[in-house]
Structure formats: C-alpha cells, structure tokens
Amino acid sequence: MRSELYRGMFLSVTEDKSNKVTDYSELSDESFQIFEYWIYSNQIKDEIQITQQIIDELKIGIDYFQLNQTNPNLLDLLIKRFNNQI
Incomplete structure (x- = not known):
C-alpha cells in the first residue's frame, strides 16, 4: 500500500478479465522476492544475501x-546491509 501503483490495484473495484501477466524480467528471483516482501511488510528478510547485482537491479x-x-x-537499507556484509 506504500506504492501508488499497488494502492491503485488494491483499491480498484474493477476486475481484470484479460488474465494478462506483467513480465518484468529485469529482476532476478531474489530481487523480486525483496520487492514483494518489502511491499507487504516494509522489511528486508534477514536471510537474504545482498549482492551488488541485487542492488543494481533494485535501483531500476x-x-x-x-x-x-x-x-x-x-x-x-540494502546498501547499508551490503556494506555490513563485507
């Protein structure tokens, strides 16, 4: 709900009958998991290993x-965690 994009999706009363899928292949599975968890909990899972690749993907x-x-x-937060891992 912190994102205007997702706020609109959650508050919309319309129903999408097209069954389309948004492909955002620029993100690895690990990066998408970070986004998904962040959107719903405003947290980063402790067990996720932050890499430079993840940071670069998430910037976009x-x-x-x-x-x-x-x-x-x-x-x-990701950069801070990355720097603390080194």
Whole structure:
C-alpha cells in the first residue's frame, strides 16, 4: 500500500478479465522476492544475501514499482546491509 501503483490495484473495484501477466524480467528471483516482501511488510528478510547485482537491479525496479517514496528508503537499507556484509 506504500506504492501508488499497488494502492491503485488494491483499491480498484474493477476486475481484470484479460488474465494478462506483467513480465518484468529485469529482476532476478531474489530481487523480486525483496520487492514483494518489502511491499507487504516494509522489511528486508534477514536471510537474504545482498549482492551488488541485487542492488543494481533494485535501483531500476524501485522506479518501476514506485517505491522511491517509502520510508525508510529500501535502497538505503540494502546498501547499508551490503556494506555490513563485507
């Protein structure tokens, strides 16, 4: 609900009968799992190993999912965790 894109989807009373699937293949499974968990819980799972590849993917994905306004900032938290892993 922190994303305008998802807020609109959740609050919409219309029904999509087209059964279309949005393909966002720029994200690896690990990156998408981070987004999915973040959207619903505003947290990053402890067991996820943050890599430079994930950070690079999420920089692009944050704009797509309209998550750049979240507080705390997802990208800042990922970079902080990445730096603490090294």
